[in-house]
Amino acid sequence: MSSYSIAEAARISGLTTHTLRYYERDGLMLRPVERGATGHRRYSDTDLTWIDLVTRLRSTGMPIREVRRYADLVRSGAGNEAERLDLLRGHRSAVLAQLAEVTDHLGAIDRKIGIYVDRLEAQGIGPLTSSALEGVDSSS
Amino acid sequence: MSSYSIAEAARISGLTTHTLRYYERDGLMLRPVERGATGHRRYSDTDLTWIDLVTRLRSTGMPIREVRRYADLVRSGAGNEAERLDLLRGHRSAVLAQLAEVTDHLGAIDRKIGIYVDRLEAQGIGPLTSSALEGVDSSS
DNA sequence: CCTTGACTTCGAGTGCGCTCGAAGGCGGAC
DNA sequence: GTCCGCCTTCGAGCGCACTCGAAGTCAAGG
Numbered sequence: 475m476s477s478y479s480i481a482e483a484a485r486i487s488g489l490t491t492h493t494l495r496y497y498e499r500d501g502l503m504l505r506p507v508e509r510g511a512t513g514h515r516r517y518s519d520t521d522l523t524w525i526d527l528v529t530r531l532r533s534t535g536m537p538i539r540e541v542r543r544y545a546d547l548v549r550s551g552a553g554n555e556a557e558r559l560d561l562l563r564g565h566r567s568a569v570l571a572q573l574a575e576v577t578d579h580l581g582a583i584d585r586k587i588g589i590y591v592d593r594l595e596a597q598g599i600g601p602l603t604s605s606a607l608e609g610v611d612s613s614s
Numbered sequence: 615m616s617s618y619s620i621a622e623a624a625r626i627s628g629l630t631t632h633t634l635r636y637y638e639r640d641g642l643m644l645r646p647v648e649r650g651a652t653g654h655r656r657y658s659d660t661d662l663t664w665i666d667l668v669t670r671l672r673s674t675g676m677p678i679r680e681v682r683r684y685a686d687l688v689r690s691g692a693g694n695e696a697e698r699l700d701l702l703r704g705h706r707s708a709v710l711a712q713l714a715e716v717t718d719h720l721g722a723i724d725r726k727i728g729i730y731v732d733r734l735e736a737q738g739i740g741p742l743t744s745s746a747l748e749g750v751d752s753s754s
Numbered sequence: 755c756c757t758t759g760a761c762t763t764c765g766a767g768t769g770c771g772c773t774c775g776a777a778g779g780c781g782g783a784c
Numbered sequence: 785g786t787c788c789g790c791c792t793t794c795g796a797g798c799g800c801a802c803t804c805g806a807a808g809t810c811a812a813g814g
Contacts, residue, residue, distance in 0.1 A: 481760070491761090492803055500801095512810060514761055527726070530719040538801065559730040562723060569720050573713065579670040580709050583702060586667070590699040621790075631791090632773060640771095652780060654791055678771070755814105762809070768802085779792070784785105 476519060477508070483517040487525045494525075501542045502528055504549050534569045616659060617648070623657040627665045634665075641682045642668055644689050674709045 480491045487494070494515075498507055504524055507515045517525075531541050540561070547558050624631045634655075638647055644664055647655045657665075671681050680701070687698050 479760080490803080493801090495763090496802065512761075514810095527722075530722050532801095534716050534719045534723065555730050555733055559727060559734065562727050562730070566720065566723060566727065569716060569723075573716060573720075576674050576709060576713060579674045580706065580713075582667075582670050583674065583706060583709075587699060587702050587706065590695050590702070593695055594699065619790080630773080633771090635793090636772065652791075654780095672771095758811105758813085760810090762807100764806090765804105766806100767804070770800090771798105773798070774796085776794090776796100777792100780790090781788100783788085 477516040478518075478522070480515045480517065483515075483522060483525070486522055487529065489525070489529070497525075497528065500538060502538065502545055504545060531565070534565070535572060536565055540565070617656040618658075618662070620655045620657070623655075623662060623665070626662055627669065629665070629669070637665075637668065640678060642678065642685055644685060671705070674705070675712060676705055680705070 478486065480494055483489075483494055484491045489497075497503060503521070507517055507521055510516050528541055528545075531544070532538075544558065544561055547554050547561070618626065620631045620634055623629075623634055627634070629637075637643060643661070647657055647661055650656050668681055668685075671684070672678075684698065684701055687694050687701070
Protein backbone atom coordinates (compact mmCIF):
# COMPACT_ATOMS: atom_id res chain seq x y z
CA MET A 475 0.00 0.00 0.00
CA SER A 476 1.79 3.12 -1.20
CA SER A 477 1.28 6.63 0.00
CA TYR A 478 1.87 9.97 -1.63
CA SER A 479 2.74 13.52 -0.70
CA ILE A 480 0.26 16.22 -1.61
CA ALA A 481 2.48 17.22 -4.54
CA GLU A 482 2.42 13.65 -5.87
CA ALA A 483 -1.32 13.43 -5.34
CA ALA A 484 -1.67 16.68 -7.27
CA ARG A 485 0.40 15.39 -10.15
CA ILE A 486 -1.53 12.11 -10.28
CA SER A 487 -4.99 13.63 -9.95
CA GLY A 488 -4.40 16.66 -12.12
CA LEU A 489 -5.65 18.93 -9.35
CA THR A 490 -3.54 21.56 -7.58
CA THR A 491 -2.36 21.16 -4.00
CA HIS A 492 -4.58 24.11 -3.14
CA THR A 493 -7.60 22.33 -4.58
CA LEU A 494 -6.78 19.09 -2.77
CA ARG A 495 -6.68 20.91 0.56
CA TYR A 496 -9.82 22.80 -0.38
CA TYR A 497 -11.71 19.58 -1.13
CA GLU A 498 -10.66 18.12 2.19
CA ARG A 499 -11.67 21.26 4.10
CA ASP A 500 -14.99 21.25 2.28
CA GLY A 501 -15.93 17.73 3.32
CA LEU A 502 -15.47 16.06 -0.05
CA MET A 503 -13.08 13.44 1.26
CA LEU A 504 -14.37 10.37 3.05
CA ARG A 505 -12.17 11.22 6.02
CA PRO A 506 -9.29 13.56 6.78
CA VAL A 507 -6.20 12.51 4.87
CA GLU A 508 -3.63 10.78 7.07
CA ARG A 509 -0.59 12.66 8.28
CA GLY A 510 3.06 11.60 8.44
CA ALA A 511 5.38 12.28 11.36
CA THR A 512 5.90 15.90 10.23
CA GLY A 513 2.21 16.67 9.92
CA HIS A 514 2.33 16.45 6.14
CA ARG A 515 -0.54 14.76 4.33
CA ARG A 516 -0.04 11.21 3.08
CA TYR A 517 -2.53 10.22 0.39
CA SER A 518 -3.34 6.50 0.13
CA ASP A 519 -4.38 4.65 -3.03
CA THR A 520 -7.90 4.64 -1.64
CA ASP A 521 -7.75 8.41 -1.35
CA LEU A 522 -6.60 8.71 -4.95
CA THR A 523 -9.33 6.38 -6.18
CA TRP A 524 -11.89 8.45 -4.34
CA ILE A 525 -10.45 11.68 -5.74
CA ASP A 526 -10.75 10.16 -9.19
CA LEU A 527 -14.45 9.57 -8.66
CA VAL A 528 -14.91 13.07 -7.29
CA THR A 529 -13.16 14.42 -10.37
CA ARG A 530 -15.47 12.46 -12.64
CA LEU A 531 -18.54 13.69 -10.81
CA ARG A 532 -17.27 17.28 -10.92
CA SER A 533 -16.31 17.03 -14.60
CA THR A 534 -19.81 15.89 -15.45
CA GLY A 535 -21.21 18.96 -13.76
CA MET A 536 -22.10 17.77 -10.28
CA PRO A 537 -21.91 20.72 -7.87
CA ILE A 538 -19.53 20.54 -4.91
CA ARG A 539 -22.41 20.44 -2.47
CA GLU A 540 -23.88 17.35 -4.09
CA VAL A 541 -20.53 15.58 -4.15
CA ARG A 542 -20.40 16.35 -0.44
CA ARG A 543 -23.85 14.82 0.04
CA TYR A 544 -22.62 11.70 -1.69
CA ALA A 545 -19.46 11.62 0.40
CA ASP A 546 -21.60 12.00 3.52
CA LEU A 547 -23.64 8.96 2.49
CA VAL A 548 -20.60 6.81 1.81
CA ARG A 549 -19.00 7.95 5.05
CA SER A 550 -22.02 7.02 7.11
CA GLY A 551 -21.46 3.40 6.15
CA ALA A 552 -23.52 0.55 4.80
CA GLY A 553 -27.30 0.67 4.68
CA ASN A 554 -27.93 3.66 2.44
CA GLU A 555 -26.91 2.14 -0.87
CA ALA A 556 -30.35 2.80 -2.32
CA GLU A 557 -29.97 6.48 -1.54
CA ARG A 558 -26.53 6.60 -3.14
CA LEU A 559 -27.95 4.86 -6.17
CA ASP A 560 -30.73 7.43 -6.43
CA LEU A 561 -28.23 10.23 -6.28
CA LEU A 562 -26.02 8.73 -8.97
CA ARG A 563 -28.97 7.86 -11.19
CA GLY A 564 -30.35 11.35 -10.86
CA HIS A 565 -27.00 12.72 -11.86
CA ARG A 566 -26.81 10.30 -14.75
CA SER A 567 -30.13 11.55 -16.09
CA ALA A 568 -29.01 15.14 -15.78
CA VAL A 569 -25.80 14.38 -17.65
CA LEU A 570 -27.64 12.59 -20.44
CA ALA A 571 -30.04 15.51 -20.79
CA GLN A 572 -27.14 17.91 -20.92
CA LEU A 573 -25.35 15.79 -23.54
CA ALA A 574 -28.47 15.80 -25.69
CA GLU A 575 -28.87 19.55 -25.37
CA VAL A 576 -25.25 20.29 -26.19
CA THR A 577 -25.40 17.95 -29.15
CA ASP A 578 -28.48 19.72 -30.43
CA HIS A 579 -26.90 23.16 -30.06
CA LEU A 580 -23.78 21.89 -31.76
CA GLY A 581 -25.87 20.86 -34.73
CA ALA A 582 -27.11 24.43 -35.13
CA ILE A 583 -23.56 25.75 -34.85
CA ASP A 584 -22.44 23.24 -37.45
CA ARG A 585 -25.04 24.55 -39.87
CA LYS A 586 -23.71 28.04 -39.23
CA ILE A 587 -20.21 26.83 -40.00
CA GLY A 588 -21.58 25.38 -43.22
CA ILE A 589 -22.88 28.82 -44.20
CA TYR A 590 -19.44 30.36 -43.84
CA VAL A 591 -17.79 27.54 -45.75
CA ASP A 592 -20.25 27.99 -48.63
CA ARG A 593 -19.72 31.72 -48.59
CA LEU A 594 -15.94 31.45 -48.60
CA GLU A 595 -16.05 28.90 -51.41
CA ALA A 596 -18.26 31.25 -53.41
CA GLN A 597 -15.81 34.13 -53.16
CA GLY A 598 -15.10 35.54 -56.61
CA ILE A 599 -18.09 33.72 -58.02
CA GLY A 600 -20.84 36.01 -56.79
CA PRO A 601 -21.36 39.10 -54.64
CA LEU A 602 -21.62 38.66 -50.88
CA THR A 603 -24.67 39.61 -48.88
CA SER A 604 -24.40 39.68 -45.13
CA SER A 605 -28.02 39.10 -44.17
CA ALA A 606 -27.78 35.33 -43.93
CA LEU A 607 -24.80 35.54 -41.64
CA GLU A 608 -26.30 37.30 -38.68
CA GLY A 609 -28.36 34.54 -37.24
CA VAL A 610 -28.53 30.82 -37.26
CA ASP A 611 -30.13 29.38 -40.36
CA SER A 612 -33.89 29.01 -40.49
CA SER A 613 -33.84 25.23 -40.31
CA SER A 614 -33.10 25.37 -36.60
CA MET B 615 -41.57 42.44 -39.41
CA SER B 616 -42.75 42.12 -35.84
CA SER B 617 -41.17 43.60 -32.77
CA TYR B 618 -41.30 42.59 -29.13
CA SER B 619 -41.09 44.15 -25.70
CA ILE B 620 -38.28 43.00 -23.44
CA ALA B 621 -40.78 40.86 -21.53
CA GLU B 622 -41.83 39.10 -24.73
CA ALA B 623 -38.23 38.68 -25.79
CA ALA B 624 -37.51 37.16 -22.39
CA ARG B 625 -40.39 34.72 -22.70
CA ILE B 626 -39.39 33.71 -26.22
CA SER B 627 -35.67 33.37 -25.52
CA GLY B 628 -35.96 31.81 -22.10
CA LEU B 629 -33.66 34.47 -20.64
CA THR B 630 -34.67 37.00 -18.00
CA THR B 631 -35.14 40.68 -18.79
CA HIS B 632 -32.16 41.33 -16.54
CA THR B 633 -30.01 39.00 -18.61
CA LEU B 634 -31.18 40.53 -21.90
CA ARG B 635 -30.15 43.99 -20.70
CA TYR B 636 -26.91 42.57 -19.36
CA TYR B 637 -26.05 40.98 -22.71
CA GLU B 638 -26.69 44.25 -24.47
CA ARG B 639 -24.59 46.21 -21.98
CA ASP B 640 -21.83 43.66 -22.34
CA GLY B 641 -21.55 44.00 -26.10
CA LEU B 642 -23.08 40.65 -27.00
CA MET B 643 -25.70 42.14 -29.28
CA LEU B 644 -24.82 43.18 -32.81
CA ARG B 645 -26.07 46.70 -32.07
CA PRO B 646 -28.11 48.41 -29.38
CA VAL B 647 -31.68 47.20 -29.45
CA GLU B 648 -34.07 49.73 -30.98
CA ARG B 649 -36.27 51.85 -28.78
CA GLY B 650 -39.94 52.78 -29.11
CA ALA B 651 -41.37 56.22 -28.47
CA THR B 652 -41.26 55.70 -24.69
CA GLY B 653 -37.64 54.60 -24.65
CA HIS B 654 -38.62 50.97 -24.18
CA ARG B 655 -36.65 48.34 -26.05
CA ARG B 656 -38.22 46.80 -29.17
CA TYR B 657 -36.64 43.49 -30.15
CA SER B 658 -36.80 42.59 -33.83
CA ASP B 659 -36.91 39.07 -35.27
CA THR B 660 -33.27 39.53 -36.24
CA ASP B 661 -32.45 40.32 -32.62
CA LEU B 662 -34.25 37.19 -31.48
CA THR B 663 -32.46 35.05 -34.05
CA TRP B 664 -29.15 36.44 -32.87
CA ILE B 665 -30.06 35.85 -29.23
CA ASP B 666 -30.87 32.27 -30.14
CA LEU B 667 -27.38 31.79 -31.54
CA VAL B 668 -25.83 33.45 -28.50
CA THR B 669 -27.80 31.09 -26.29
CA ARG B 670 -26.56 28.10 -28.25
CA LEU B 671 -22.97 29.26 -27.99
CA ARG B 672 -23.34 29.92 -24.27
CA SER B 673 -25.08 26.58 -23.65
CA THR B 674 -22.21 24.77 -25.30
CA GLY B 675 -19.80 26.46 -22.93
CA MET B 676 -18.51 29.42 -24.87
CA PRO B 677 -17.48 32.16 -22.44
CA ILE B 678 -19.19 35.56 -22.65
CA ARG B 679 -15.97 37.21 -23.77
CA GLU B 680 -15.65 34.90 -26.77
CA VAL B 681 -19.26 35.43 -27.77
CA ARG B 682 -18.42 39.13 -27.66
CA ARG B 683 -15.41 38.56 -29.91
CA TYR B 684 -17.67 36.79 -32.37
CA ALA B 685 -20.26 39.57 -32.18
CA ASP B 686 -17.47 42.10 -32.81
CA LEU B 687 -16.48 40.21 -35.95
CA VAL B 688 -20.03 40.04 -37.30
CA ARG B 689 -20.58 43.70 -36.45
CA SER B 690 -17.49 44.80 -38.31
CA GLY B 691 -19.10 43.55 -41.49
CA ALA B 692 -18.10 41.40 -44.41
CA GLY B 693 -14.50 40.39 -45.06
CA ASN B 694 -13.68 38.46 -41.91
CA GLU B 695 -15.73 35.34 -42.57
CA ALA B 696 -12.60 33.20 -42.38
CA GLU B 697 -11.91 34.51 -38.89
CA ARG B 698 -15.47 33.82 -37.79
CA LEU B 699 -15.18 30.36 -39.23
CA ASP B 700 -11.98 29.75 -37.27
CA LEU B 701 -13.66 30.85 -34.09
CA LEU B 702 -16.67 28.60 -34.61
CA ARG B 703 -14.53 25.65 -35.66
CA GLY B 704 -12.32 26.09 -32.61
CA HIS B 705 -15.38 26.10 -30.45
CA ARG B 706 -16.75 23.07 -32.23
CA SER B 707 -13.57 21.12 -31.45
CA ALA B 708 -13.71 22.17 -27.83
CA VAL B 709 -17.32 21.05 -27.56
CA LEU B 710 -16.56 17.69 -29.16
CA ALA B 711 -13.66 17.16 -26.76
CA GLN B 712 -15.88 18.04 -23.85
CA LEU B 713 -18.61 15.68 -25.05
CA ALA B 714 -16.10 12.86 -25.28
CA GLU B 715 -14.74 13.58 -21.82
CA VAL B 716 -18.17 13.74 -20.23
CA THR B 717 -19.20 10.53 -21.99
CA ASP B 718 -16.09 8.81 -20.67
CA HIS B 719 -16.69 9.99 -17.11
CA LEU B 720 -20.31 8.95 -17.40
CA GLY B 721 -19.16 5.45 -18.29
CA ALA B 722 -17.21 5.24 -15.05
CA ILE B 723 -20.19 6.51 -13.10
CA ASP B 724 -22.39 3.93 -14.81
CA ARG B 725 -20.10 1.14 -13.67
CA LYS B 726 -20.39 2.54 -10.16
CA ILE B 727 -24.16 2.47 -10.46
CA GLY B 728 -23.87 -1.15 -11.54
CA ILE B 729 -22.01 -1.94 -8.35
CA TYR B 730 -24.81 -0.59 -6.20
CA VAL B 731 -27.44 -2.40 -8.22
CA ASP B 732 -25.58 -5.70 -7.78
CA ARG B 733 -25.18 -5.03 -4.11
CA LEU B 734 -28.82 -4.22 -3.56
CA GLU B 735 -29.91 -7.29 -5.52
CA ALA B 736 -27.62 -9.43 -3.37
CA GLN B 737 -29.16 -8.23 -0.11
CA GLY B 738 -30.15 -11.21 2.02
CA ILE B 739 -28.03 -13.50 -0.09
CA GLY B 740 -24.60 -12.64 1.26
CA PRO B 741 -22.94 -10.29 3.77
CA LEU B 742 -22.07 -6.77 2.62
CA THR B 743 -18.56 -5.43 2.53
CA SER B 744 -18.07 -1.76 1.91
CA SER B 745 -14.59 -1.80 0.44
CA ALA B 746 -15.67 -2.01 -3.18
CA LEU B 747 -17.98 0.94 -2.78
CA GLU B 748 -15.54 3.66 -1.93
CA GLY B 749 -13.97 4.24 -5.29
CA VAL B 750 -14.70 3.68 -8.90
CA ASP B 751 -14.11 0.15 -10.05
CA SER B 752 -10.65 -0.84 -11.18
CA SER B 753 -11.60 -1.20 -14.83
CA SER B 754 -11.62 2.57 -15.23
C1' DC C 755 24.73 27.29 11.04
C1' DC C 756 22.18 28.62 7.13
C1' DT C 757 19.62 28.08 3.10
C1' DT C 758 16.34 25.71 0.33
C1' DG C 759 12.11 23.89 -0.50
C1' DA C 760 8.14 21.32 0.55
C1' DC C 761 4.89 21.50 3.52
C1' DT C 762 1.33 23.62 7.14
C1' DT C 763 -2.98 26.89 8.40
C1' DC C 764 -5.92 30.73 7.72
C1' DG C 765 -8.29 34.03 5.54
C1' DA C 766 -8.78 36.99 1.78
C1' DG C 767 -9.18 37.66 -3.25
C1' DT C 768 -10.59 36.47 -8.09
C1' DG C 769 -13.37 35.61 -12.28
C1' DC C 770 -17.49 34.39 -14.11
C1' DG C 771 -22.19 35.08 -15.05
C1' DC C 772 -25.64 36.57 -13.72
C1' DT C 773 -29.20 38.58 -10.24
C1' DC C 774 -31.27 41.93 -7.68
C1' DG C 775 -32.94 46.27 -5.80
C1' DA C 776 -33.60 51.17 -5.66
C1' DA C 777 -35.51 55.08 -7.67
C1' DG C 778 -37.96 56.96 -11.18
C1' DG C 779 -40.78 57.65 -15.94
C1' DC C 780 -44.79 56.81 -18.54
C1' DG C 781 -49.44 55.32 -20.31
C1' DG C 782 -53.85 53.34 -19.61
C1' DA C 783 -57.91 51.72 -16.53
C1' DC C 784 -61.01 53.17 -13.16
C1' DG D 785 -56.24 62.10 -10.11
C1' DT D 786 -54.18 58.05 -8.70
C1' DC D 787 -53.13 53.42 -9.08
C1' DC D 788 -51.04 49.69 -11.65
C1' DG D 789 -47.78 47.62 -14.32
C1' DC D 790 -44.09 47.68 -17.30
C1' DC D 791 -40.36 49.78 -18.40
C1' DT D 792 -35.79 52.60 -17.60
C1' DT D 793 -30.68 53.16 -15.53
C1' DC D 794 -27.18 52.30 -12.29
C1' DG D 795 -24.58 50.00 -9.26
C1' DA D 796 -24.16 46.66 -5.82
C1' DG D 797 -24.46 41.80 -4.41
C1' DC D 798 -24.28 36.84 -4.90
C1' DG D 799 -22.99 31.84 -5.53
C1' DC D 800 -19.70 28.97 -7.21
C1' DA D 801 -15.26 27.00 -7.34
C1' DC D 802 -11.35 27.77 -6.83
C1' DT D 803 -6.82 30.51 -6.23
C1' DC D 804 -3.55 32.91 -3.89
C1' DG D 805 -0.55 34.89 -0.40
C1' DA D 806 1.28 35.46 4.17
C1' DA D 807 3.54 33.60 7.88
C1' DG D 808 5.36 29.83 9.99
C1' DT D 809 7.41 24.71 10.66
C1' DC D 810 10.59 21.26 9.61
C1' DA D 811 14.31 18.15 7.48
C1' DA D 812 18.02 17.67 4.58
C1' DG D 813 22.09 19.41 2.02
C1' DG D 814 26.26 22.18 1.73
